[in-house]
Amino acid sequence: MTPTGPAERTGPAERTGPAERTGPARVLGLFPPGTRQDGDGMLAVGGCRLDELAREYGTPVLVVADGAVRQRAHDYRERLAARWPDSRVVFASKAFPCTAVQRLMVSEGLGLDVAGGGEIVAALAAGADPATLVLHGNAKTTEEVQLAVRSGVGIVVVDNLDDIDRLEAAVPPGRVQACLVRVIPGVRASTHAAHATGHEGSKFGLSPKAARAAIARIEASDRLRMDGLHTHVGSQILVASELAAAVAPLAALGEFPVYDLGGGLGARYTYSDHPPTLDDYLDALIGEARRHLPPGARILIEPGRSLVAETAVTVYTVTTVKPGATTFVAVDGGMGDNLEVALVGQRFEATIADRIGGGFPVTVVGRHCESGDVLSADVPLREPRVGDLLAVPVTGAYCFTMSNNYNGARRIPVVFADAGQPRMVVRRDTWEDLLARDVHPSVPTPARR
Numbered sequence: 001m002t003p004t005g006p007a008e009r010t011g012p013a014e015r016t017g018p019a020e021r022t023g024p025a026r027v028l029g030l031f032p033p034g035t036r037q038d039g040d041g042m043l044a045v046g047g048c049r050l051d052e053l054a055r056e057y058g059t060p061v062l063v064v065a066d067g068a069v070r071q072r073a074h075d076y077r078e079r080l081a082a083r084w085p086d087s088r089v090v091f092a093s094k095a096f097p098c099t100a101v102q103r104l105m106v107s108e109g110l111g112l113d114v115a116g117g118g119e120i121v122a123a124l125a126a127g128a129d130p131a132t133l134v135l136h137g138n139a140k141t142t143e144e145v146q147l148a149v150r151s152g153v154g155i156v157v158v159d160n161l162d163d164i165d166r167l168e169a170a171v172p173p174g175r176v177q178a179c180l181v182r183v184i185p186g187v188r189a190s191t192h193a194a195h196a197t198g199h200e201g202s203k204f205g206l207s208p209k210a211a212r213a214a215i216a217r218i219e220a221s222d223r224l225r226m227d228g229l230h231t232h233v234g235s236q237i238l239v240a241s242e243l244a245a246a247v248a249p250l251a252a253l254g255e256f257p258v259y260d261l262g263g264g265l266g267a268r269y270t271y272s273d274h275p276p277t278l279d280d281y282l283d284a285l286i287g288e289a290r291r292h293l294p295p296g297a298r299i300l301i302e303p304g305r306s307l308v309a310e311t312a313v314t315v316y317t318v319t320t321v322k323p324g325a326t327t328f329v330a331v332d333g334g335m336g337d338n339l340e341v342a343l344v345g346q347r348f349e350a351t352i353a354d355r356i357g358g359g360f361p362v363t364v365v366g367r368h369c370e371s372g373d374v375l376s377a378d379v380p381l382r383e384p385r386v387g388d389l390l391a392v393p394v395t396g397a398y399c400f401t402m403s404n405n406y407n408g409a410r411r412i413p414v415v416f417a418d419a420g421q422p423r424m425v426v427r428r429d430t431w432e433d434l435l436a437r438d439v440h441p442s443v444p445t446p447a448r449r
């Protein structure tokens with residue numbers, strides 16, 4: 001699979017000029033770097049033609065340009081280190097919690113943020129050094145805290161005073177667990193309400209006043225070590241200053257050896273999104289760190305979405321085209337593989353995989369029994385037909401995460417594509433998988449008394 005073609009996306013998406021606002025270049029700008037259009041018009045991601053991937057792996061399929069993920073992870077690490085040498089990028093696993101992605105991040109020198117026991121298990125299976133894991137959760141269970149301590153998780157982020165009780169009970173005598181305290185910075189970012197976490201009243205973390213009490217308790221403990229503070233403003237944030245605004249409130253709580261400044265940088269989902277570049281974001285964030293934090297401190301950041309969103313594409317098959325006042329183009333997936341639309345109203349663009357640019361507005365819908373199962377409303381497609389492949393870009397973050405079996409959908413496979421070589425890293429659910437957890441009706445159940 002080594003196609004050549006007339007158009008290629010080479011670098012990070014930037015603002016488009018007037019000539020590029022209608023043609024294939026605009027569409028390609030949302031696809032992973034290196035995506036190209038073959039001579040017959042077919043898109044190739046990571047050097048692999050989407051029609052060949054669809055034939056090999058079926059549809060829907062989540063195609064990840066893993067070379068682009070690697071490059072992004074590398075850029076994150078280098079550019080943060082250039083601004084603040086004692087630093088670490090910690091990938092927020094929740095954005096794409098698959099061991100192949102976690103393994104890739106680990107191989108690029110990133111730590112892993114894990115929210116809960118399942119992500120600890122996955123990170124360890126991916127070969128992560130437990131010392132590089134950062135555990136989160138606003139409702140950690142005793143079992144999860146015990147698993148973290150037993151596994152040697154490097155940092156536990158304390159979200160509430162009950163976390164401290166559980167940790168003190170879980171840490172054996174003679175051992176010490178490093179902790180950060182999660183502080184609500186009082187920043188309301190301009191993002192969907194479901195994505196905002198930095199405002200007063202957020203369910204995540206502690207107000208500065210409550211954080212002082214948690215800090216005092218950890219400092220008084222012989223089993224816990226008070227390493228520093230954590231903050232996270234939210235997700236899909238397109239204004240760098242809103243992310244940086246969380247830094248100053250931390251300084252009021254004293255000086256510590258470690259500060260984890262969270263994730264949250266937004267991705268470019270649509271033609272009209274213009275998120276800050278990585279450099280703009282880091283300039284703003286580290287600029288504030290230089291102003292407010294001790295120069296000898298260690299800084300962690302936890303990007304998820306902005307590391308992976310733009311590196312993947314979901315490929316569907318068009319199952320029906322229903323003309324009318326609204327033309328509905330239905331595909332063989334939907335909210336089973338992409339909940340972002342129904343959950344937070346995220347807009348996605350789309351294109352027929354071999355007819356890119358131009359066309360007339362249609363509404364792309366999924367196969368699920370919800371009117372809200374819309375993948376893209378009013379999206380221009382060129383002559384959509386039954387059997388066409390439809391490509392939806394920017395599906396690398398939180399789509400795999402929230403995939404589900406609604407209406408008996410089999411969760412979709414993940415295929416890495418790089419230099420013309422495809423590699424399946426997660427297979428599609430089988431029909432048997434759908435029944436695997438049922439206690440078989442032919443097995444007699446104990447009589448109830």
Ligand SMILES: Cc1ncc(COP(=O)(O)O)c(C=O)c1O
Binds near residue numbers: 092136264
């Ligand atoms: C504590 C924490 N850190 C990092 C992230 C990653 O955020 P994003 O994927 O927006 O970069 C999240 C997700 O919201 C989070 O809750």
